[in-house]
Amino acid sequence: xxxxxxxxxxxxxxxxxxxxxxxxxxxxxxxxxxxxxxxxxxxxxxxxxxxxxxxxxxxxxxxxxxxxxxxxxxxxxxxxxxxxxxxxxxxxxxxxxxxxxxxxxxxxxxxxxxxxxxxxxxxxxxxxxxxxxxxxxxxxxxxxxxxxxxxxxxxxxxxxxxxxxxxxxxxxxxxxxxxxxxxxxxxxxxxxxxxxxxxxxxxxxxxxxxxxxxxxxxxxxxxxxxxxxxxxxxxxxxxxxxxxxxxxxxxxxxxxxx
Amino acid sequence: xxxxxxxxxxxxxxxxxxxxxxxxxxxxxxxxxxxxxxxxxxxxxxxxxxxxxxxxxxxxxxxxxxxxxxxxxxxxxxxxxxxxxxxxxxxxxxxxxxxxxxxxxxxxxxxxxxxxxxxxxxxxxxxxxxxxxxxxxxxxxxxxxxxxxxxxxxxxxxxxxxxxxxxxxxxxxxxxxxxxxxxxxxxxxxxxxxxxxxxxxxxxxxxxxxxxxxxxxxxxxxxxxxxxxxxxxxxxxxxxxxxxxxxxxxxxxxxxxxxxxxxxxxxxxxxxxxxxxxxxxxxxxxxxxxxxxxxxxxxxxxxxxxxxxxxxxxxxxxxxxxxxxxxxxxxxxxxxxxxxxxxxxxxxxxxxxxxxxxxxxxxxxxxxxxxxxxxxxxxxxxxxxxxxxxxxxxxxxxxxxxxxxxxxxxxxxxxxxxxxxxxxxxxxxxxxxxxxxxxxxxxxxxxxxxxxxxxxxxxxxxxxxxxxxxxxxxxxxxxxxxxxxxxxxxx
Numbered sequence: 001x002x003x004x005x006x007x008x009x010x011x012x013x014x015x016x017x018x019x020x021x022x023x024x025x026x027x028x029x030x031x032x033x034x035x036x037x038x039x040x041x042x043x044x045x046x047x048x049x050x051x052x053x054x055x056x057x058x059x060x061x062x063x064x065x066x067x068x069x070x071x072x073x074x075x076x077x078x079x080x081x082x083x084x085x086x087x088x089x090x091x092x093x094x095x096x097x098x099x100x101x102x103x104x105x106x107x108x109x110x111x112x113x114x115x116x117x118x119x120x121x122x123x124x125x126x127x128x129x130x131x132x133x134x135x136x137x138x139x140x141x142x143x144x145x146x147x148x149x150x151x152x153x154x155x156x157x158x159x160x161x162x163x164x165x166x167x168x169x170x171x172x173x174x175x176x177x178x179x180x181x182x183x184x185x186x187x188x189x190x191x192x193x194x195x196x197x198x199x200x201x202x203x204x205x206x207x208x209x210x211x212x213x214x215x216x217x218x219x220x221x222x223x224x225x226x227x228x229x230x231x232x233x234x235x236x237x238x239x240x241x242x243x244x245x246x247x248x249x250x251x252x253x254x255x256x257x258x
Numbered sequence: 259x260x261x262x263x264x265x266x267x268x269x270x271x272x273x274x275x276x277x278x279x280x281x282x283x284x285x286x287x288x289x290x291x292x293x294x295x296x297x298x299x300x301x302x303x304x305x306x307x308x309x310x311x312x313x314x315x316x317x318x319x320x321x322x323x324x325x326x327x328x329x330x331x332x333x334x335x336x337x338x339x340x341x342x343x344x345x346x347x348x349x350x351x352x353x354x355x356x357x358x359x360x361x362x363x364x365x366x367x368x369x370x371x372x373x374x375x376x377x378x379x380x381x382x383x384x385x386x387x388x389x390x391x392x393x394x395x396x397x398x399x400x401x402x403x404x405x406x407x408x409x410x411x412x413x414x415x416x417x418x419x420x421x422x423x424x425x426x427x428x429x430x431x432x433x434x435x436x437x438x439x440x441x442x443x444x445x446x447x448x449x450x451x452x453x454x455x456x457x458x459x460x461x462x463x464x465x466x467x468x469x470x471x472x473x474x475x476x477x478x479x480x481x482x483x484x485x486x487x488x489x490x491x492x493x494x495x496x497x498x499x500x501x502x503x504x505x506x507x508x509x510x511x512x513x514x515x516x517x518x519x520x521x522x523x524x525x526x527x528x529x530x531x532x533x534x535x536x537x538x539x540x541x542x543x544x545x546x547x548x549x550x551x552x553x554x555x556x557x558x559x560x561x562x563x564x565x566x567x568x569x570x571x572x573x574x575x576x577x578x579x580x581x582x583x584x585x586x587x588x589x590x591x592x593x594x595x596x597x598x599x600x601x602x603x604x605x606x607x608x609x610x611x612x613x614x615x616x617x618x619x620x621x622x623x624x625x626x627x628x629x630x631x632x633x634x635x636x637x638x639x640x641x642x643x644x645x646x647x648x649x650x651x652x653x654x655x656x657x658x659x660x661x662x663x664x665x666x667x668x669x670x671x672x673x674x675x676x677x678x679x680x681x682x683x684x685x686x687x688x689x690x691x692x693x694x695x696x697x698x699x700x701x702x703x704x705x706x707x708x709x710x711x712x713x714x715x716x717x718x719x720x721x722x723x724x725x726x727x728x729x730x731x732x733x734x735x736x737x738x739x740x741x742x743x744x745x746x747x748x749x
Binding site for chain 1: 265266267268270274281282284285286648649651652653654655656657658659660662741742743744746
């Protein structure tokens with residue numbers, strides 16, 4: 001794949017942008033004693049407001065674990081996660097639910113739509129949890145489905161949709177309560193080339209037009225042309241973080257690893 | 259400026275929960291219907307046990323009351339014709355039936371103080387009898403041999419026998435009846451003879467009354483007179499000291515008449531001519547003609563009754579009774595035979611006050627069936643929750659609170675319990691009714707049981723819902739408590 005310089009021109013990146021997610025010496029251990037496995041082993045990282053950051057790394061590098069930690073979906077064994085300078089560990093269950101509901105949107109590799117709901121119902125679930133009235137939820141849900149190009153399929157159930165369509169519903173759902181952070185865990189892994197590109201394009205649009213911070217773990221190198229920064233994780237540690245401008249993209253080689 | 263401020267999540271009402279639970283049930287209709295069927299069966303079983311216990315108990319008590327009424331008619335008729343037996347006199351003094359005591363005090367010419375003494379003595383004897391009955395078989399063999407209580411009482415009247423008896427009581431560490439030696443000694447030497455004397459006096463009085471009644475009726479048999487002129491007999495009986503207010507002389511007359519008809523049929527079977535003729539009609543050898551078979555044959559239809567009546571009329575020395583009478587006697591006879599076979603022993607009259615009239619084995623059965631159902635339902639719920647871990651995790655990611663997730667499952671279980679329970683309760687009650695009809699047929703008594711049966715259905719329904727909810731709470735609590743990602747990983 002050959003990239004042209006124009007079509008992924010990164011938008012302006014002011015150097016003093018506020019930090020939105022910060023991790024301090026993050027550790028996550030599975031098992032204990034001899035069998036203990038360090039999924040994360042001291043991760044310090046910062047993610048800026050409004051950027052699109054790609055998290056890359058081989059399978060088993062702790063990428064997904066890191067991803068879950070900053071999404072407040074799992075508790076670390078050690079270390080702190082600050083979302084907008086608020087320590088997640090300090091939050092009550094109710095506040096955590098609030099955070100997950102309105103401030104963070106999640107996109108999963110396997111979509112995780114609720115099987116017995118239509119596309120529209122799936123999109124409005126987070127609005128239900130945030131207490132939006134059904135009429136508002138329905139209106140906004142339709143807008144979001146239009147945004148991802150599925151306005152005419154609102155009453156289809158997941159089983160009646162293709163993977164790409166399901167993932168687009170999942171994206172619409174993640175945007176339900178206008179989150180500030182969008183976490184996408186390998187969003188294109190289960191999709192073919194073309195649909196994957198569509199999904200990435202939607203992510204880029206959301207990032208640029210709505211100023212949503214997008215954190216995206218992926219193996220998909222097309223993302224490299226869209227993102228502002230890339231973070232490599234290996235063996236539970238941050239290997240390096242690069243700005244895209246500083247990176248040389250070599251096509252025809254495996255990975256961005258040197 | 260901070261854009262992200264963590265506030266408390268809004269709490270959602272139960273309406274939304276029910277809506278979600280319902281759509282979940284509709285989507286998993288097959289799995290849900292299996293759960294509903296399991297719950298329904300549990301509830302049906304419970305409702306059936308309770309409702310049947312109520313229905314059969316009520317019917318048995320009603321049948322027993324009818325049998326008792328018939329028996330008491332027999333007793334009353336007999337008492338007009340012959341004096342009460344000694345044992346029955348003693349029993350009546352112990353039971354203290356006011357009507358009987360009024361008659362006895364007249365016949366025995368008992369003064370008020372004598373009556374009081376007699377009642378006290380009868381109660382003492384009752385105490386003694388109860389003590390003897392409470393002996394174990396072994397104690398009884400050692401202390402009384404093969405004597406019954408009254409025989410024992412008469413045996414220990416001699417001081418030696420009494421001493422030996424008390425000595426044996428001491429040896430096998432049994433409390434002697436009435437406690438002290440003095441009390442027992444007074445009973446056997448003073449109270450018992452005095453009581454016997456009074457009872458004999460009463461019995462003699464009763465015998466004289468019967469004789470006088472016969473004289474009044476001018477040599478007619480009392481039951482014959484009763485059939486013809488019940489009012490006259492009533493007046494005469496009252497005159498000789500019977501407490502006739504308690505007697506329904508019209509019913510008594512009808513009873514006497516039926517008894518006479520029945521006796522006549524039985525006697526006529528003894529006649530060779532009738533026996534042979536009946537054998538021809540029933541197509542059995544003459545030796546197999548007996549009253550039950552004949553009664554069944556008569557009850558088949560009124561033509562048979564007419565045939566037999568004609569036969570009786572043609573036979574010398576036997577009177578015809580009328581086909582209608584014959585038919586009525588036969589059906590009455592068969593009905594009471596059937597009632598007696600349905601309720602051969604007195605039903606437990608205390609059962610009415612117990613939990614839906616259930617006996618101990620019924621309660622054990624319910625408990626056991628319940629355990630099975632609890633496990634079945636718990637398993638169904640566990641499966642339903644574990645296969646939805648991803649859904650739970652997703653919902654938590656989208657901002658659902660633990661409470662909401664639990665509520666969703668609990669509502670789902672409650673809805674399943676409600677649906678299964680309603681069908682189960684209806685089915686169980688229906689089965690109880692079918693079983694009642696097949697067991698008791700036309701004698702099934704449903705009057706007055708409706709409320710209790712409804713109550714048992716409601717109870718079974720409530721228990722079913724509770725069961726489902728309890729079974730769902732455990733697994734859904736475990737699932738809701740997990741961090742979202744852990745729940746997803748459980749898969």
